[in-house]
Amino acid sequence: MSNLMSGAKMLLECLSREGVDCIFGYPGGVTLPLYDALYDGQIRHVLVRHEENAAFAAEGYARATGKVGVCCATSGPGATNLTTGLVDALMDSIPIVAITGQVATKLIGSDAFQEADTFGITRPATKHNYLVKSLEDLPRVIHEAFYIAASGRPGPVLVDIAKDVFQGQGHYQPVSSIHLPGYKVFTEGHTGQIRRAVQLIQEAQRPLVYAGGGIVAAGAASELREFVELTDSPAVLTLMGLGALPASHPNYISMPGMHGSYASNMALTGCDLLIALGVRFDDRVTGRLNAFAPHAKVIHVDIDPAEVGKNRAPEVPVVGDVKRVLAKLNKLLSAGEPLPESVSASRRDWWRQVREWKREHPLEAPEPSDTEIKPQTLMAEINRRAAGRATVCTDVGQHQMWAAQLIGFEEPRLWISSGGLGSMGFGLPSAIGAQMACPDRLVFAIVGDGGFQMSIPELATIAANKLPIKIVIMNNGHLGMVRQWQTMFFNNRLSGVQLEGFPDIAKLAEAYGFSGCTIERPSELGPALDRAVSEPGPFLLNVKVAQFECVYPMVPAGNAINEMVLGPPQPVAVAAK
Amino acid sequence: MLQVISLVLENKPGALMRVTGVLSQRGYNIESLTVARTLDPEVSRMTIVVDVDATLRQQVVKQMNKLINVLQASDLTESPAVVRELVLVRVRTAQESRTAVLKEAEIFGGRVVDSSTEGFAIEVTGAPEKLNEFIDVMGSYGEIDVTRSGALAIALDARKLKLQPPVPTKAGVKMEETAI
Incomplete structure (x- = not known):
């Protein structure tokens, strides 16, 4: 029959059906059959010089495109070298699939050459991982891996494949559906909570949008822009969210947090409504947590239920895809009544205050020096x-x-x-x-x-x-x-x-x-x-460059974010006697 | 107070490690853990008793619910539930105490599962605190060996298991295209 093929070819067939055009990897003993299949060239392989960089390159690919990045490594040291990149992708919610070779099934557990417990080592380094010991499981597992990596809160998935699975011959049957009964993807957002959010937004006198990587992951930049314009709210973007709103947008302040701008951190401290969109209240953003946005009610939209309420209990929790939730919010807001004059007046004062903060300590490069490059x-x-x-x-x-x-x-x-x-x-x-x-x-x-x-x-x-x-x-x-x-x-x-x-x-x-x-x-x-x-x-x-420059503003660890060091210590003027 | 977590999870290699990883990653020590198949051989039920800070209990259960292999994780600490445990005690006792030991076992609803000239092996089920008392009492009659099953819990309110439906793959879509 024409569809009889090796496990390695079957893997490449599944990858190509998932739309993979390029993988970053480093070969080794147990992945020889895979590299032999790659020789036929339906997928481009980029040979990196260290496996850690294969994972980072796959992340770069995924971050640049939103598609799933793919990396591969051999068993043992190849797999252990991948782990930093896997954890990196886990922490930043980046969809990558890592393929690793494992020693032959009959050798697993025998301390074989280049054997490591990849499945065990990468369990806490991934969103999910697999050990494939049977060829008939392979196509299903590959498609599950791509689905898990890209859906919900994205993340890395590792598939560890025994050498004899690559070498085995089987009839390829495309897997048309997969079943993960325990994998819940929250998308829509609770309608009642969304209505409550609209109400809080309409009442807020000092609203602030705090958006992050979730906007990028959800492809919700245009919804965010519409939301910010509808509410005419100032917005800060976290390190992971830069570009989610154009830097030139008039409502954009800058990045908040440990090295965020004065205006961003003051706005977070002063706002009375914090609209948190695809963010996780990271310690580098919040500073001392109990002093973070102390006057604000919080609306928190996130696709991961475990993030909502983790660091800050929100008044309005919305578990859902931020793109869809924002679309619903925008619809309700544009159908809403105009703001009462008392609220509009407070909003104008709030904007005056935010602009004042931006003027007081703008985030810009100091005057260039003639002698050294700053x-x-x-x-x-x-x-x-x-x-x-x-x-x-x-x-x-x-x-x-x-x-x-x-x-x-x-x-x-x-x-x-x-x-x-x-x-x-x-x-x-x-x-x-x-x-x-x-x-x-x-x-x-x-x-x-x-x-x-x-x-x-x-x-x-x-x-x-x-x-x-x-x-x-x-x-x-x-x-x-x-x-x-x-x-x-x-x-x-x-x-x-x-x-x-x-x-x-x-x-x-x-x-x-x-x-x-x-x-x-x-x-x-x-x-x-x-x-x-x-x-x-x-x-x-x-x-x-100048060797001893420091990054300012800086919120020293343990401080509230409005307690910033704005610049190097200045010489103190001593009064003349 | 100890937290009682009940989980329904897929009966797959590594599933146990993923669940316990949520606890070990945070440095929590597991007091007891039981796991066995349910009526569906592909599904297991697990009961974990663990000492978690009150502020982090919700987070721990949410993280468990996120695991792909976990169908449902619920905190039974403060909800209506029955918690039971089984203990096997081997007690070496002098001839003159045999009747007293049997009497005590009867009070605790115990059952003698082995009897020899050196003493008895007794099985008792009950709430974990009750078993502590039984073990103390047996200890007063002589040298004992104890094995406990760990707590098993079942919720008394109905908890509907929500399972996700199958999803189509990209391979399936492509298959339909190429079939034309």
Whole structure:
């Protein structure tokens, strides 16, 4: 019969039916049959240089497109190397499917060569995981994995497949439906709660929208925009939500939280109604929880029932898909009566107050210096060239926070950053995934000199696949964020943060066969960025910036978010005798 | 107060680990756990007794309900439910105490499941606190060995199990297209 095929081919058939066009992976002993099937080439395989980066690249692909990203690794070390990327995807609710090889079923549990309990190790690292020991289960499991990864609150799913399953022969029957009786996906939102939400919105004198990654995941950017305009409410976007509302939108304030703007944090503290949309009241946003939005009633819309009421008990909980809930809210709000004059007057005062806060401490780069490149200036210059339309992938640390503060996004899925887990080494491989997904897009990988060195091997992947990624290293010679905390909270005793021995970047780029340079004078910055952007291939730009800048505003751990450090300590004027 | 959680879950490898992972991840120690098949061999019922902070109890049950293999998780701590446990006690006792031991066992509704010159093995079911008393009493007659089943709970109010319907896959859609 024509549909007799190997397990490996069956896997690829299922992947291609799920719309997979590209997978990021690294081969090994037990995945040899899979790689043999890949040789026939219906799906493109991108060979990364470390499995962790396969997971990060799959995340970059998923974050850039909203499609499920796919990575694969062999048994044992291949699978264990994936785990950081899996947890990263779990924390940020990113849909990826990881395929790992496992030793043959008869060897499982015998401490065979390259055997690890992948199913056990990745259980808390995934939304769900599978161990496939029988070929007849394989197609069903693959389709379940994609469904679970992409539906509800998205997340990573791992499928561990024994070698003999790849090798077995079977008749392929497409699986037309799957049954997961215990997997509840909440979509609609409770009608009564939605009505109560409308009522609170119409009564609110100082409303504030607090939106996040859930908007991006749900594809609800246009609904959010309509909602913000209908309510004429100011809005803050979390790190995961940047771009969910255009940065140029008049109602947008900025990112809130530990390194959020003064205006965002003051607005959160002052609002009387907090409309939380696809957010999880993360500690980096709320600061000290019992002082967070102390005057506000809360409407919390989230697709995950376990998030609603986890950190803050809302007055109106709405469990549902934020896109559908917002559409219903918008419908009810546009059919509603105009606001009474007393409420409108309070709203005007509220807007005056918010604008006043924005004016008092705007979030902008300080005056450029003549002698050294300020890291904030670097971000502002990248922002000019990205113009809200380029993809920006980052690592984790100071550069990430400055990029989040100073680079604006006009659309969702342009900002790609490791939020919840905060994984260093994320920037470069996620840019590989994003550029593979969007070959014609201008993609920046903004990294620190620390995170860059965690993902240096991927320069080879970039070179081999001729990916025109613009890699910008914000090089301050230190693990900047840790250094900042040591300076501020540990008496400036700098311990283990100096990054000596950084390579010569021009030589490094040349070694990989593409262009790069190091700059340190402010006058060089503009031309170097222009060159990077106009270069048809990849470009590696090492920008030596002022070493001891700190990210402000900063809410020290344990403070309320309105208790911000707004800038470096100023010399105190001493009165003349 | 100990929390009693009752779960209905798919009888699949790893399902137990996923449920206990919700507790171990938060550093909670499980006091007792029982699990066995229901009338449907593909479905198991589990009862967990665990010491969870009052503020986190709801969160723990919600996280369990999110697990793909869990069909239903409910907190029975403060709802109408019957909680029972079985204990097997082997007591080594002197000849002169045998009658007294039997009398005590009878008071607790116990049943002798083995008798020898050295003593008895006795089975008792009841509320967990009742069994503590029984064990104390037996201990006063001589050396004892104890095995407890862990608590089993059943809710007294009807809890309808809501199962999700099957969903179509992309493979199915493509199959229909190619069939033309």
